[in-house]
Structures are given as structure tokens and as C-alpha cells.
Amino acid sequence: MSDPTFGISITRIDNEPRPPVWSDMSVVGIIGTAPDADASVFPADTPVFLYSDDAAKLTALGDAGTLKDALVLLNAQLGEFQVAAKVVLVRVEDGVDAAATIASVVGDGAQTGLSAFRRAGPEIGMIPRLLCAPGFTSQRTGAEANPVCAALPPICEKLLAHAVVDGPATTEQDAIDWREKISSSRLIPIDPAVKVYDNGVSVVQPASPAIIGIGVRRDHEKQGRPFHSWANQPVQGIVGPSRPISFSLTDGATEGQRLLSANIGVLLRGEMGVESAIGQGGFIFVGTDNAGEDDLWRFYNVTRGRDFIHLMLLRTLRFYLGRFNVTGQTIQAILNTMETGLRNLKADGDILGFELKFTRDQNTPEELRQGRFTVSFAAEEAPVLRYLGIQSARYRPALDALLDDLLAQVGTITG
Template sequence: MALHGIKTNLLTSAAVAIGSVSTAVIGLVATADDADAATFPLDTPVLVPVRSAMAKAGSTGTLHAALTAIAEIATPQVVVVRVASAAEGGDQDTAVLGTAAGNAYKGMQALLTAEAKTGVKPRILGAPGLDTQAVTNGLVAIAKKLRGFVYAMAQGNDAASAITYRAQFGDRELMLFWPATSKGPTDTIARALAQRAYIDQAQGWQKTISNVVVTGITGMSHDVSWSMDDDTTDAALLNAADITTIICYSGYRFWGNHTTSSEPSWLFESAVRTSQVLQDEFQRGLFWAMDKPITAGLIKDMISTVNARLRKLVVNNQLIGGRCWYDPDKNASSDLAAGQLALDYDFTACAPLEGLTENQTITDTYYADLSSQISSTGATSGT
């Protein structure tokens, strides 16, 4: 029946708050032939509570050692993909790299199905003790799809060979480490993964992994010279080559901020992860707008939504600045009519204070007031 009167529909048209995404989720690829198969099925991503899972991680391979190192630093969410150990003399890389044929994801490829199977997306990726050059490249390819970041060892028996090895990479989603801790490469990268998750939880993704005490390191596999004001030390040379190292200064610390990117804009780990977080937050935060009619009101609401989030990140000291806008030149009438809209936004990430210059000057200026200071105490002659 038609209404004879006035009916009011309650409609909403306004900016919608964008929430944060969880970044402190580790994606760990490991071996352990004697692990509990129910807890750690092969080639399957499983979300595990770190401490209780250690008891079922077996003692062979890399899994137990990695979980032990992680647990000493933090208790983040950890998605584990257990891969088969290669037979003696076999090719371990093949099992780690895995395949994605016929919608059956094996090896590290299973990380791509983690969000669907576990409800969380791994963003801090590593294969401690297994990260050969081929494996590292494979992880980087997965990181690009997940908007994650890879932490891996730089292979080499000395700093020079590690620097040579680093030249094989040019991706922004990768940070290399050298040397190992005294417990070996598995321990090193596992602690890097845990440290990254710990910093995300304690300070935020805008803080790099560098210069925070790492719990549990008791020594290093190789000596590394370091001084705060000397750019010829081992640590300085490694950092200049975009390799993060370990120093001992009021505790052991990772020392280095660089990715392996060949583009200066993505030199810092913090810049890359800021970019990744913004992409994820805005995509998820604008989901409500998908399939709504394209109108001026909708576009304004979307822009307001993004700008509100950018302002909040600036207030929280997670971003220096940013802005979202509509560019008419990028939105032809035919595109809009076809349901395609383009919005632009920019941002300035927080750069780490990597270098500080102090200018020291010796002067006699402060002697000028010396007589009056002495006179005020009654210690001059004639008083």
C-alpha cells in the first residue's frame, strides 16, 4: 500500500574511520622431521602459540631452534610452514621454495594461503638457517604479494664476501644481516624476526630494527669492529653496503636501517613498511565504498576517510605528513562511467636518525665574565 504521508530513511554519508592493520605477524619457514605432524603438518601454514608449540617442534632441523630464539624476545603471532628436510646430499632449496601448481601450495608458497587458513597475514618473513640466495629471492617474491618484509643472512665467511653477496639483490622488501650470532644463522634470523615483531608491538612499524637491545645474544660468529664516530670500521662498511650487522654497546644490538633497494626512496626499512601499511589500511578502510554509486559525495567521503587516517598517523608520530586528493586529469568521464575511479595520495615516512654531526668550537668567550663571577663571591682584592 502506498504511504499517504512522509517516511524518513536514515542514510549515512560521511568519512569512516580506518583502523590499523596487524604488522607483528611472523611467517616462518622451517624444517623438523620429528615435529608433531598434527601440530605442524607439512607444507601447511599453521598459527601457533610460540611457547607451547616448542614442545611439539621436535629437535631436528631448524624449527625448534627458531621458535626458541623467538620466544626469548617476544610472543608474537607466528605462522609456521614446515617443509621436508632433504635427504643427505639432496637439494633442500627445492623443498623450501615449493610449488603452487594446481592450486596446491607447497613449501614457502603456502604462506600465500596463510590469511585464508589462519585468519592472519604474515608480514615478517624468514627461513632461518635455510636462506640461501635462491630461497631469499623466493621469499622476496612472496613478500611482494603479501606486502611483507624478508630478513635473511648475507652469505660469506668475512665482511668482504658478505658485501659481495649483497650485490646480488636489489629489492626493497629485503634486509640482509652479517655476521651470525654465536649460535649460528638460524638463531640470528629468528631473533631478527622476533625483534621486528617486538618493536612493532612496543614502538610501531615506523621504528627500524636498529639500535634496540636484542635479548639472548651472547656473542657473534665473527668479530666486527665498531665506533660511533669512525666510518672505516667493519660495521660502518657493512652498513654502507646495506647490510645490517651486530654491535655490542650496552648489550648486543642489530645495527643498520637499510634495505637492498636500488631506489633511494626505499633505502630505509621504515619507508618500505610505512608504504605497505598505508596500502593495506586504505584498501581495507575503503572496502565499504566498493560498488556504491560513484557520486561527488562518495568521492568526498573517501578522500575525507583517507585524510583523517593520515592526520591521525601524523599525530601519533608514525608519519611526517600525507594527503589524499582527486585529480580530474586522471579521471576521464569514460573511466568514471565504466566504474573506474582514481584517487591520489602521498606521504612522508619517518626517516631514522642515522647520522648526527656535532660542530665543536673552542672559544675564550666564557672567560669574559670570569672576573664578575669571582667578584660576586667577595674573593677579589679590596673587598
């Protein structure tokens, strides 16, 4: 439309920084069995979204298998003002034995098993970023790694997700041997399992749904921001760990401390009257690490936080593609947009600081001519506090002060 000869023209100027668009990092993905499930509601190898308190879908899921128990344990961890968790379920068929069922969980690498989580975004509009396969991550054959633990990292990389994986829950050495077979910053190893009360008896169940439930609760407490650890948090809905883990806050020569040094999160028992215990009562999860090799990215709250930042940049900056030409104004608007998101995270204490740069050595005239330019950012996520050193000494100046007081009060006595 041409401008009028006699009239008014209004042009909207759209060069302000965009508000940051955040992603939901607390959508849970659970894969497992439910042999009594209604196949029309939960078709095999298909991602199905539900709220964890959806009574109709819980009924359709049936009580048998691993999925129903996982949802119950997950729900037990939700906190104040939380009604339910967002969950993507993938049901696999029961095999003739454990090995066959594990093969179903692993899937074909394209459509079935764990790969079904990759279809969740396009098919149901939810991307799970906290995954678990309760009951299927601890089994090993000889010196081989667990097949599910081996298959999870590439799935997590594609989804920008983390998976909580259960150890063998048998002995300390078994847990260490199991841990030695996994290596990924996307995996969060834990041990042992939990005991829950079911129909009058205590039964052992994998702990991963409970730990993920704690993660959902912690994210909720922090307005959805995943920069905080799940350590030193109570585990609800259980009657105890599957086996006791010895632990002391002041002594590294305990099973709990050894497992923690191997990056394995542990479930501990509080002990009334024991100052070196993790708490006075209840059952408490302690775990800060992922199973990666790089100590720079050791804490899962740091790796989850960096995923959160990257996803924010993707969702926020895609607005500029194709809508704007490469000009100084466009580049400045993008930098200002990035600064807004990072500044918000710093104000909330999620990152300690950041830096944004647009430099000549990263950008050439030829690149700009092709509609391409590069900006760089650096940020420092706040690390979790996991060690506090206290130095204790005598304080001689207090005696000087005492002498001064005595001299002032008594002075010189003469006869």
C-alpha cells in the first residue's frame, strides 16, 4: 500500500530487545511396562502425555508393571502448591524375560523404546527433559554396561535432557562396578533403591522416580529455573532405603562418602542425636554430580542450567531470522536481547556473571554478506555448596581484654 497524498501514515518500529522465552525443564519422561494398560490410551512405543494426577489415565494404565508405581512415587515428592507433574509415558511390551524387556526399552534406535521420547515434541507438544527407566538400568552381564544406560546418552543429547539411572542396590562394590561402565554428563547415577509400603508389605522399588520428583519440586520452588541441586532433600512416600548406607559429614571413610566420590547419589537415613548425620530424621537424598568426565561440568544443576540458557537463546532469537537485515541496529538488538535474559538470571542468583561479545575476528565482510554473523557469550552458573571447611583456633586478644577489664575494676590496692 502506498502512502496517502493527504493523510496519516503509521509505521511500527520493532527494534526493541525481545523478552526472553524460557523452556519447561521439568517435563518428566518415564519408560516402562504396564501389561494391563488400555492399549487404546497407551499404545506401545508411543509417547503419551498426562498429568501425574489424572485419575482416568492412571486407571487406564493398570496396576501391573513399572509405570504405575513410578507415578505414585513421583507424586509423593511434589511440594506446596503443586497439583501434578507433567509426564510423558512410553509403554513397552513385556518380554518373555528381563533381557527381552530391556531390549524393548532400548528399542530399535529409530521409533520404538527410548526413541519414542524423540517423537514427543512433534507429536504431543511436550519434550521430556527428566528421563528415567525404573527397573531397567541396573542389570549387567559380566563386564558389559547396562544396555539402557548405554542407549540413554544419545537420546538425552538430542532432547537436551538428563536421565536419572538406578544402580544395582546390592553392595557398595557392585555400585562402583556399575558406575565404572557409564560416562555421560547427561546421566545422574543413584544407589540404592527404596522400600515402599504396598498392600501390607514392604517392597523394593527403583528410586529414580522419587529423585526426579524431587527435581520437579525443586524446579517449582525456583520458578521453573533448573539451577539448583536436589541434594539434602527429603524423600517422601517411602519406608526406607533398600539397604543402609553408612555416612558421616566429617569422615570420608564411609560407604556414603565413597559412593559420592564416585559421582553416585545416595539415599541416607537421618539420625536423631548424631551431629555428623545428614539430618535428624527421615530419609534424605544426597547427590550433586552427573556421570561425565569433565569436572568443569560436574554438577547436574550446572549442566541443566546451561541447557536452560541455550534453549532460551534458541526460542528467543529465532524471531530475528528472516525478519531483519544484517545491520548495526539488528546486531545491537540481538545483543540487548541476550543481555536481558542473562541479566535476569544473574539478578536471581542463578549465574554469577556473564559476558557478551561481538568481535571482528569472528566476523568477516564475506560472512556478513552471506547474512551470517557470530556473537559469543560466557556465563558462570552458581556451583552447589557441598563442602564447608571451618578453621578453629584459640583467640588470645580475649585474654588481653579480660586483663584490661580486671585492671580497670581492681586497679592498685594499698594498705
